Amino acid sequence: MTAKVVTITSGKGGVGKTTAVANLAVALAADGAKVVCIDGDIGLRNLDVVMGLENRIVYDIVDIIEGRCRLRQAMIRDKRLPELYLIPAAQTRDKTAVSPSDMIRVCKELRQEVDWVLIDSPAGIERGFKNSIAAADSVLVITNPEVSAVRDADRVIGILEAEGKGSPQLILNRLNPAMVKKHDMLSAEDVLDLLAIKLIGVVPEDSGVIVGTNRGNPVALDPKSRAGQAFRNIARRMKGEEVPFLDLEAGDGLWSKLFGRKS
Amino acid sequence: MADPNSLISIKGLRDGLLVTLGNAPWEELRGALMEQIAARQSFFQGARVALDVGAQIFHVNDLSELRDTLSERGINLWAVVSESPTTEQTSQLLGLATRISKPRPQEITQAASAESGQQTSLFIGRTLRSGTRIEFGGHVTVLGDINPGAEVIAGGNVIVWGRIRGAVHAGANGDPSSAVCGLDVSAAQMRIAGEVVEAPDQAELRNPQKISVVDGRARFESWSAE
Numbered sequence: 001m002t003a004k005v006v007t008i009t010s011g012k013g014g015v016g017k018t019t020a021v022a023n024l025a026v027a028l029a030a031d032g033a034k035v036v037c038i039d040g041d042i043g044l045r046n047l048d049v050v051m052g053l054e055n056r057i058v059y060d061i062v063d064i065i066e067g068r069c070r071l072r073q074a075m076i077r078d079k080r081l082p083e084l085y086l087i088p089a090a091q092t093r094d095k096t097a098v099s100p101s102d103m104i105r106v107c108k109e110l111r112q113e114v115d116w117v118l119i120d121s122p123a124g125i126e127r128g129f130k131n132s133i134a135a136a137d138s139v140l141v142i143t144n145p146e147v148s149a150v151r152d153a154d155r156v157i158g159i160l161e162a163e164g165k166g167s168p169q170l171i172l173n174r175l176n177p178a179m180v181k182k183h184d185m186l187s188a189e190d191v192l193d194l195l196a197i198k199l200i201g202v203v204p205e206d207s208g209v210i211v212g213t214n215r216g217n218p219v220a221l222d223p224k225s226r227a228g229q230a231f232r233n234i235a236r237r238m239k240g241e242e243v244p245f246l247d248l249e250a251g252d253g254l255w256s257k258l259f260g261r262k263s
Numbered sequence: 264m265a266d267p268n269s270l271i272s273i274k275g276l277r278d279g280l281l282v283t284l285g286n287a288p289w290e291e292l293r294g295a296l297m298e299q300i301a302a303r304q305s306f307f308q309g310a311r312v313a314l315d316v317g318a319q320i321f322h323v324n325d326l327s328e329l330r331d332t333l334s335e336r337g338i339n340l341w342a343v344v345s346e347s348p349t350t351e352q353t354s355q356l357l358g359l360a361t362r363i364s365k366p367r368p369q370e371i372t373q374a375a376s377a378e379s380g381q382q383t384s385l386f387i388g389r390t391l392r393s394g395t396r397i398e399f400g401g402h403v404t405v406l407g408d409i410n411p412g413a414e415v416i417a418g419g420n421v422i423v424w425g426r427i428r429g430a431v432h433a434g435a436n437g438d439p440s441s442a443v444c445g446l447d448v449s450a451a452q453m454r455i456a457g458e459v460v461e462a463p464d465q466a467e468l469r470n471p472q473k474i475s476v477v478d479g480r481a482r483f484e485s486w487s488a489e
């Protein structure tokens with residue numbers, strides 16, 4: 001196997017990086033792939049909580065790096081999906097405990113074992129962010145339809161381009177179509193117009209996501225959830241499938257944007 | 264290793280520190296710098312630092328690594344001054360300033376007229392994203408947008424074949440005959456020499472415009488072939 005290593009990042013905090021990693025991981029694993037997610041937010045770990053695995057943690061990524069355990073021992077197996085694993089962050093250390101070359105080394109070892117490595121990035125553009133993108137084959141930038149989140153995403157995209165990581169793809173999270181209609185929120189089109197990168201999916205605002213987060217049950221496991229459907233679609237697009245965008249994803253003018261026509 | 268004091272000189276500026284690197288391989292200079300910082304922690308803690316690197320060539324990785332290392336020590340690297348165009352470009356990409364203080368208006372006008380016979384134009388063939396700051400003494404041409412949170416500061420004209428949604432300062436050295444041109448300036452923050460340009464009627468500004476200052480007031484003209 002040669003895994004694809006994908007990092008999810010945003011610049012701004014609280015826009016849904018951890019939520020996206022958990023949901024994309026369960027969606028890929030539910031589809032039969034072998035998936036490892038790495039919590040790259042050293043010192044502020046929470047991917048374990050969102051995945052409902054916090055009480056299974058014995059070792060973490062810093063234990064791997066500092067040689068206190070083997071890679072396998074720090075891979076926590078998911079309780080629902082047998083081919084899904086989590087490597088948790090260390091809670092009592094800070095980001096200086098990990099270097100970009102450590103991440104490259106860990107991911108190199110993982111590449112032979114699994115199909116996908118998904119890395120959750122901390123907020124910001126400094127050391128922890130650099131660690132989280134060091135090993136990435138591709139990057140997904142996630143943002144909300146909010147001016148400040150979009151500006152941070154733009155900054156991150158500029159840095160990724162300058163570091164030779166290529167152009168990332170965009171997840172627009174927490175879109176509220178009713179608010180867009182009333183012009184109270186940026187539309188998907190507004191965001192794409194500014195960021196000018198490829199869109200891989202739009203996830204609606206959905207209180208089910210918050211409930212899922214609190215219960216450790218990612219919504220991508222719920223066949224009836226709209227947000228869950230959006231995450232499942234993104235997972236399929238990551239595999240290279242052509243999946244039509246959901247209705248809510250296509251605000252006025254978005255279709256023309258996606259297909260390069262002027263409205 | 265040479266005496267660190269001869270490799271690095273530190274000077275107080277009005278709003279921070281200026282660290283000037285001597286002439287030696289980067290590895291050695293870096294070592295000396297880190298030594299100084301370790302030895303004078305409280306002095307450096309929380310400081311805004313401008314770094315004069317002379318002719319050293321820095322690529323994005325080196326410079327962003329240095330900035331991270333400094334920021335982990337509580338030091339804010341905000342500017343890198345260099346004689347090397349490569350290093351200047353790197354700094355601009357990382358959103359660092361490349362000049363630490365603006366020369367007085369007089370000096371600049373002189374410099375501009377002295378340079379007018381030479382190549383004094385900078386061409387940027389891409390969109391400038393948030394956090395990017397371009398500072399250049401002559402004219403600047405951008406083929407792409409200037410996004411919110413990006414800045415272009417030019418001694419001469421700023422010509423943008425794209426939308427201006429960030430900040431643009433033309434004639435930044437005091438030359439009021441400078442102009443700004445853009446395909447859509449409806450969300451631009453603009454200054455020409457000492458004037459802040461107040462944008463009038465929004466709809467007009469979505470079409471290509473040339474903005475100049477006449478009698479101390481901003482003038483908008485449609486930017487097209489007549």
Ligand SMILES: Nc1ncnc2c1ncn2[C@@H]1O[C@H](COP(=O)(O)OP(=O)(O)O)[C@@H](O)[C@H]1O
Nearest residue numbers: 013014015016017018019204205206209210213
């Ligand atoms: N599509 C969504 N709808 C509603 N709430 C969401 C959505 N996506 C994320 N959230 C909530 O936003 C909060 C922050 O999300 P999180 O994934 O922790 O952000 P980050 O990792 O970027 O800091 C969480 O409470 C999460 O449940």
Ligand SMILES: [Mg+2]
Nearest residue numbers: 017018041046
């Ligand atoms: Mg998070």
